[in-house]
Amino acid sequence: METTVSPADLEGTKAEMAAAMADRDEQVKKIWMLSREYGELAGAGGVKDVVYQLAEALARWNGRSIHVVLPLYGFIDAGEHGFEPLPDPFCSGRNLRLQIEMSQPDLFVLEEVRYYYITINKVHLYFVDSERYRQKTDVYTYSEMDENRVPWQRKATGHHDYFAMNLLLQKAALELMIVLGEKPDVIHCHDGHTAILPALIRENAGYKSYFRETGCLVTIHNAGYGYHQEVFDLPYAVSITGLPQHVIDNNQLDQKFDPLLVAGQYAVVNTVSENYARELQETESDRLTGGLGHELLQRNVILEGVTNGIEPDLFTAAAIAGDDRSMLFYPGNSEDSLAGKKRCKESLLELLGQRSSFPGVRCFGSIEKNARNPLFTFIGRLSEQKGVDILMEVLEVLLARNPHVQVLVLGTGGSDIDAGLMQLAEADGVRGRMCFLQGYSPEMANRVFAAGDFFVVPSRYEPCGLTDFIAQLFGNIPVVHHVGGLVKVIDGVTGLAYPGDTPDDLLEALERALVVYGDAELKRKIQLQAVQEIERNYTWARVMRKYLDLYKKARSSQLCI
Template sequence: MLSREYGELAGAGGVKDVVSQLAEALARWNGRSIHVVVPLYGFIDAKALGFQPLPDPFCRGRDLRLPIEMNEPDRFVLEEVGYYYRVLNKVHLYLVDAERYSEKTDVYTYSEEDESKSPWQKKAMGHHDFFAMNLLLQKAALELMIVLGEKTDVIHCHDGHTAVLPGIIREHAGYRSYFRQTGCLVTIHNAGLGYHQEVIDIPYAVSITALPPHVVDANQLARKFDPFLVAGQYAVVNTVSENYARELQETENDRLTGGLGHELLRRKVILEGITNGIEPDLFKVTAIAGEDSSMLFDPGDERDDLAGKKRCKEKLLAQLEQRNVVSAIKCFGRLDQDVTKPLFTFIGRLSEQKGVDILMEVFEVLLARNAQVQLLVLGTGGSEIDERLINLTGRLRGRMCFLQGYSTELANKVFAAGDFFVVPSRYEPCGLTDFIAQLFGNIPIVHHVGGLVKVVDGVTGLAYRGDSPDDLLQSLERALVVYNSPDLRRKIQLQAVQEIKRNYTWPTVMRKYLELYKKARKKQLCRQGIDGRR
């Protein structure tokens, strides 16, 4: 597997969880040899995390260092990379050590620290060398496989960051023979505009990818070289929910991708859909309760009255009042300490895609109508949305709190304390936060798009179909009815956890990926004229 994100090592969203949990599921329950390659960013302390430099198999006493071709239109360029390695939960992890990665303080964008050092590197702006970062990872992974003698059955490429690889191993003479029996699967975690990892400089794309010019020319969308189109030509392609795959190729929602889904369909590429799984054991309140047993609860146990959840709410409200949260998190506004008041929560990237602008508009109306409602937001985005949220906390004094930044530990505390979890995304390929909320007894209120259709309205959460503020407002008001109906609220909480354990744990989802791996390998073997029934 190749990914720009992985578990606790590096992440900016749900991709980190999907990649790590799928890899561990395959290694644990299927007995496969799973290798994952990730960049060694500047914020990762490899040795402190148990990684060691990978030794050179051909030179005793020396660490492996490899030159990688990263040519530009007017010059030949070599970048040297090294590798750090460890086995974690039966998964073989490799970190690519390169100057291009070590200078980065965030996965995809410049950070506040970067902006303070170089004003042109604006916080939340994408890295200027994103395409080179992506290509270096792909080429470094291929060279590593060759040096180690790994002739893998399938290479699983996650998102546009690694989607050029299937084309490279089919078209590049240096890789074609070695990987002739290797299939490729590309998973599109997000096909939205800004997520394709496309490049407008076509001569640069030809030089750095080393793909034939006709391949680069043939795989352009809106006059930009698009890695997802390359994936469609050389690999099996899937998205992270069945409904998102359908939306991309059968509905007008594909306009949000720049027409990618319909272009793939025109090329006779049918997107597969597999809804992401989740590992329930990773989202238990024991991790945040510490030695305070009064905070323990299990929303999936019908005998549990969730007194522990009430205690989690009490404790978080007290911490917010005292400004006793994670040091890197800035706290704006405050909340009433009354635990009987319904607490609506939001955790995620603060962007228009996530519907944060609609959320702000609607909550001003809801709070004006109902004096009991409170809102807690955790996340960060561009400075404009952050500033709007800060201003909103001033207007809704005592009823809204904005936690600027992100911390997994704090996120789990918010999940555990919240009564309702709002997901007003304009589009959502899959969504994992609704799952996590359910595992903490926090009832999701979702916009029924993409993968969020897995939330069954009135059964495992609340859902609305329209895209207007009024549609969201009506669902929030329905939530207040549920809140004041304890038996119904408890029933929804219980059914939500039961549904996850029945259909969305990784042992179940993993089997669907195994079928796609077989399909990817068979596709390549058939190209080679080899019997692909294995």
Template sequence: IHCHDGHTALAPVLIRELEGYRHFFQRTGCVVTIHNAGLGYHQEVDDLPFAQAITGLPPRVIHDNLLNRAFDPLLAAGGYAALSTVSETYARELQETDLDAMTGWLGHRLLARGARITGITNGINPGDYDPTRPKQHGLPAGFDPATGDLAGKKVCRRWLLDRLSGDGEPLAPARRVGDLSRVEDSHPLFTMVGRLTGQKGVDKLVGALESLLPLDPDFGVLILGSGEKTIERRLARLAGEPDARGRLCLLFGYDERLAAAVFAAGDFFLVPSRYEPCGLTDFIAQLFGNLPVVHHTGGLTKVENGVTGFTYREHSSAALMGAMQRAVSTFRRQPGVIRRMQRAAVERIRERYTWDRVIQRYFDLYRATLPQ
């Protein structure tokens, strides 16, 4: 039985502790995958009598698995199932570094009990994000970063920029703030698709843009997503500043086809997350020839600096701005390097991260959980 996150993490506990289930599942192995161990993702229960009443678990199980005084399903699962998470680096961060503080020290508590977390980086099906099939994504033209055929990418970019000019037609269902009327075809375009939260590092992005937009007038930024209202308001205020007008466009909301258009139009894709268990948007961006600029943490360490994207190590606006400047400089001075990086990014995915390759590691983990 493969369970995902705190929502289902008690299943292995129940089938080992409750009489009727214990016999029926005696030869069944269990795996619990932690997709995000951050505080707020554990599905913990503060009311201990209520936790016992709704689960039927013995009092010792409830009281032996308290994290910050709450019954924690992920902590409990460690005694009954094999644990995995969605990248090798995130597994190490949880059990070998102080970044585990952001989980309430879940990883270290598990380690103290002898429960190791196995890291298996998520896979992706490249066929789901294939820019050579434009109709699948609602794009006006196809292109292929793997071969360097990018004429259609320029068409997609122009098509989207025309709609994001000052008088462009609305892009439902997103609410637009700002536009890209000053962004020329020769300018690099930074993009982002995701939740606009502190965990995703958007607060650091605002700081980076506040400094970089006045310094360099020849790039644009396009952001699609929604999230914390304080961050949305900071972005909206920035879009109204003189240096950002016509260069920073915000699309508050989400739509799958609109996201595909953003991935296809962009030159660089920003992932400044404070922590990131795996990250799939960096994969998607690479398949669309959109090179990631990422904070070197968790699953984002699969992006190779200067080979398949651009990385930075310190979680700060200054470090992010430095990585963006490196990306812009390479774009302007070494376009051939950018083309090689685009090809290498797609090749890495096909060599290492397709699901048919990744699934073999899960099969090994499944076999290890079965009773001998």
């Protein structure tokens, strides 16, 4: 039986939707976020993009008050970015300075912090300035500069005081909220670096009453080994956090106090894709996290999943074209022949041929200027988690079998993988067909995204993945291992996907890509469909609504305690 919808019914439905949105928004107006990364200010991975884009998306809608707190690292000049010292609201003519308790066993310790502030695109940003942060020349690890200065601070190893860095940020943010008289509806904590905060405001007497009506959401961007920010020294954990002994004792994973585990007791917890949440709690993939997902499940903590969004306007050829309009293109426009993309490819190959220098990037190997050849690209951290060891093995075979294939790798990581890529790029049989760009530069990354025909993501596990989105927006077809958040790539529709985790599986997928490259109509169809899928389901305007639901859940659950 055919049904019809009357204008009155339609108006009623619209009214109900508007009322539902209003109800959701009414409960969540004041949102504070804590993160170790944010946009171009400080970044080491995809967290910087998620926090920045989500904050700005939230700030654009319905008059919300969005605040983000992050450390002022030694590589950041606050003044150059327009930040100003935050005035003390109680002492006219003086900038705000606070003493934060950071005690150790049998030793009472106070650390002084100051704050810098700016509003950008309606987002209120705060830097926490301390001697501890000023000593750091990278976000999470020691840099080459550090190693040259202090030999034991080996490049790419984590900061020895990581736990104190994290606690200082969380305590300094809470003290800032109190001084400013801010009582957030929700505090959104990003990753293990800020995941102890929910326990602090529920268990520490100094915060308990003030934040009585504040809910907490903890987003796990990566639950793998090395990302939990756990600590083995339990007496130290008790002293520096100020948490009761029983909280430390009851939230250990592998005999270490685990911030992500304790978060489940005091906050709503989500991961950055629905499938990653499922993998952590329903599959053997959780072994890669030390069993975090299953331990949370045993405690009746169900991980929520929200696949990250992306802001398409931030990833266009305009970022690299400058005054050269011939480089402009948009894969989501069916009328665009992508001549601009070809021009971007020619431009990058020309720059590489001239050995042009880019800040933060060293070039090994070479690529001939032949834009007709298929160009495979990779951008990311050079680690086993990202599957780069498998990629190296496969590239050697792919290049040997296909003399017309070109390869471009941009990234840095462990010295062994870096050395292997240098050796491969400069091998006799590969010369002229592969470049390894060691390091990272945002401009170079955009150029590689725009120039590439295929973007390889061979990760062993991937909580969400943003580079596949970015590649699609540049018409660079992703070839992904179908795990975690990478399942959003639809095989043969918005990219190419392979289920296995062996070199043979990846090689087969790359050879399928060569077949697609030879079919111009199919290639263009995949490029178009990929952008349409993003615009339909993955813009931040859409994904933001899912976070609003989690914020509402976090606040409601707190009010019901």
